[in-house]
Amino acid sequence: MTATDTNLSTKYDPKQTEAKWQKYWADKEVFKADPSAEGEPYCIVIPPPNVTGSLHMGHAFESALIDTLIRYHRMIGRNTLWLPGTDHASIAVSTIVDKQIKAEGKSREDLGREEYLKKAWAWKEESGTTIINQLKSLGVSADWTRERFTMDEGLSEAVKTAFVKLYEEGLIYRGNYLVNWCPASLSAVSDLEAENQEVDGHLWHFRYPLTDGSGYMEVATTRPETMLGDTGDAVNPNDERYKDYIGKTLTLPIVGREIPIIGDEFVEMEFGTGCVKVTPAHDPNDFEMGKRHNLPMINIMNKDGSLNENAGDFQGQDRFIARKNVVKKLDELGNLVKIEDYRHSVPYSDRGKVPIEPLLSTQWFVKIDPLSQKALGCLDNDNSPNYVPDRWKKVYRDWLIKLKDWCISRQLWWGHQIPAWYVVSETNNEIQDNTPFVVAFDEAEAENKAKEKYGNDIKLEQDPDVLDTWFSSGLWPFSTMGWPNETADLAKYYPNSTLVTGFDIIFFWVARMTMMAGHFTDKMPFDDVYIHGLVLDEKGQKMSKSKGNGIDPLLMIDKYGADALRYTLITKVVGAGQNISFDYDRKKKESPSVEASRNFANKLWNASRFVMMNLKGKTPQELGQPDKANLESCDKWILSRFYQTVKQTRSNIEKYGLGEAAKGLYEFIWNDFCDWYIELVKTRLWEDEGSTSRLVAQQTLGYVLNGILKLLHPFMPHITEEIWQTLTQAALLNPTNSEGTVQTLALQPYPEVAEDLINSELEQSFSLLFNVIGTIRNLRAESVIKPGEKIKVILQTDSEKEIKLLQSTESYIKDIGKVGELIITDSLEDPGQVTAGVTGTVQVLIPLTGLVDVDALKAKLQKKLDKVEKDIKSLSGRLNNPGFVNKAPENVIAGAKNDLAEAQKQAEIIKERLDRLK
RNA sequence: UGGGCUAUAACUCAGUUGGUUAGAGUGUCACAUUGACAUUGUGGAAGUCGGCAGUUCGAGUCUGCCUAGCCCAACCA
Known part of the structure; x- marks a missing residue:
């Protein structure tokens, strides 16, 4: 194809074009970063998508934002790295693999750890490949040579290093605490993995008799079965009704245990009877109260949600069966007062989709205070990281303040196995709560450490649990750069420039990264945090798997092209952090917005076709820039508009106004350039060959079009590259330029403002x-x-x-x-x-x-x-x-x-x- | 219950530090189309800016209250 070729199709066909340039960029390693090269660094690491299937519209949105920022900064001369990768998503992938083996009629234990992990890795390979291919089909300019996975060798090393260090500094401890237990996935989950759901339940009122036979105390509960673990009864010490009962004891029905009545200000006098049963092993508030008053903690439940030996006759029953039976029994005994309908919210496990059970168990924790204090200090003293939009700063700050210690152990197999080894030879060759352990980087080191303390004749067993997924993603901004090794990448690209992510994971992820980074690298992991909104469906509802209202980005790419999809998503984001809704005709599987963007691409395509037809086989380089003295007024006008647009585009992108920038380009290209300038200049193009007026028109057309392609490239990378290559013949004439740089629009300098040509x-x-x-x-x-x-x-x-x-x-x-x-x-x-x-x-x-x-x-x-x-x-x-x-x-x-x-x-x-x- | 966000044309949204005559795209209606483009062009119609009050010479824009929707957190037994 040459610039004189007037047989270009009147329709732009994204399919072929996009694949062609994606391959070109990849083959020539156009986006491979070089830390030793010049230029102020600009780096974004991908928020690693979970390997749980494929990318959704939210990922496409986020990737479009990141890629636009990246391509812009690359073109303005920054030394740019866009580091891609994926996350192992411990619980989510475990749930998927569990389902797979359940379908085969087997259990985790039947398979054994090794076989189980093989299956998980196979799944990871499949999903990871899908995700990477999807990212590629969006045309993101990531450096694929640096692709990382949270469980690859380097990152696993980083995780172990972090764990061992934190342990040695006394910031990781093992202890018996109440945790959120998911009886479906048989693992502890974090507070964040619990999702409250409103349910219609009941409030059961029971009478507990005073041991001295002088009467009863009435209590109410939404979980009757837990009464089997009651070790106390609490009233407010200021409550005149019950003041005198404090210090007396009650006899727990069914169980017969004698439990004290305690006074605790936590109890609300106005709620219910003003009298609370205390079950320290099965309720977070009761746990705290139990500790305050030294009440025994009686665990009545097994890990699968059934009741254990402490539940007497109810042993072996599932918690919900036991609930009914306990109520029945209390009724028989005459202790049931009444049952009220009661709507309340119950924490559900995000992954297991069953109610969470607060359960006493031995887990690993990170002491959060020293970490959060450091992150808070950075925020308050240096406004670091800087949030865009600003209001998320407060959300982040409030969260840091009220953080509790972080339970990091998960009773799963898929993930980073905790680098702690138990000296099981000390406790009958099994791991018990009191089994001594050593924390070490690997088994050999563990053995040495253990032998020093317990002699040569020992047997070690590694902790079977894995770490919370967010432990490894908390290290992501620097572990991907080679930490703990002092690599060139780390020196050049860390801290990262910007983190682009959704508000929904400020707590999960952003805060963990800032805390980990503050501790291990002594600085915040990124300068800016750009928070974007959610992509909502055509009815303004959150897209979710369970609702089945997702819109497949690949379908949109297939129908309208990746450029059109990217452009649509970006033009929709106006105020940063605002949700965007995606209009969609579900029956026809069409989107008017993406269609409009596709039309815009087509408009550009045809305008370019017109320009190239009228340059009569010459490239803009050959034609040269127009001589200022010969410019006619409409030439001056379009140049003025062009530089005005350059100015606005640059300033908008600099302040994260990507939507405004994209819209401004649309208006300039369609209205000013196509509707007016091309029309104004047409008659000059029909003039004779020697005409200066004609030449100046050609030069201006070529010059402005070339500039338009550069301006628009970060937003619509494929079509602009295709037209630019045709217009300038760059790659055809000379595959690499004199400095050996690949000829690609992606590496062209972004247009600069020429103030003297702006003429309002x-x-x-x-x-x-x-x-x-x-x-x-x-x-x-x-x-x-x-x-x-x-x-x-x-x-x-x-x-x-x-x-x-x-x-x-x-x-x-x-x-x-x-x-x-x-x-x-x-x-x-x-x-x-x-x-x-x-x-x-x-x-x-x-x-x-x-x-x-x-x-x-x-x-x-x-x-x-x-x-x-x-x-x-x-x-x-x-x-x-x-x-x-x-x-x-x-x-x-x-x-x-x-x-x-x-x-x-x-x-x-x-x-x-x-x-x-x- | 607390916090945040949102409310502007039929739909999706713009509207800078208050400056008075509120914009765009889509849709809709009319007309056009043989020298880039029907994935097009030109033109038209369409809005008491959620409500009430206040500040001001002036409010879509600032303040307060109210209403509706969404999100986050706590929701206590």
């Missing part, structure tokens, strides 16, 4: 011109004059300035307005029968040969007059108001006076026209 006065003149043309078109349409028919037009104005301007653009008006005879005058001779309109103070008159619909014309003029008179009234009212004249700034008053004068002039013109029609 000229732009104003052109807007008058466009208004005049608009009025002519309007009058033609209303008078049913055929669009092609050349007509006579009289433009009348008293303003000398306007006359000059109109004269200078006479040929444009004739061309575009399809005007045969154009008279520009300041005199008001009666032209006979005309149709007329007004723009500013320019009167537009079109003499009519046929019949004029006088009534229609009058009505139209009258309507305009009404509007103008309303304006006059409002403006003069204001100017007559002493308050306004005295207090408003001068320029505002001057503006109002000006507007009033113009409106009065308009009114005068319209009135005169109306008079003539009488």
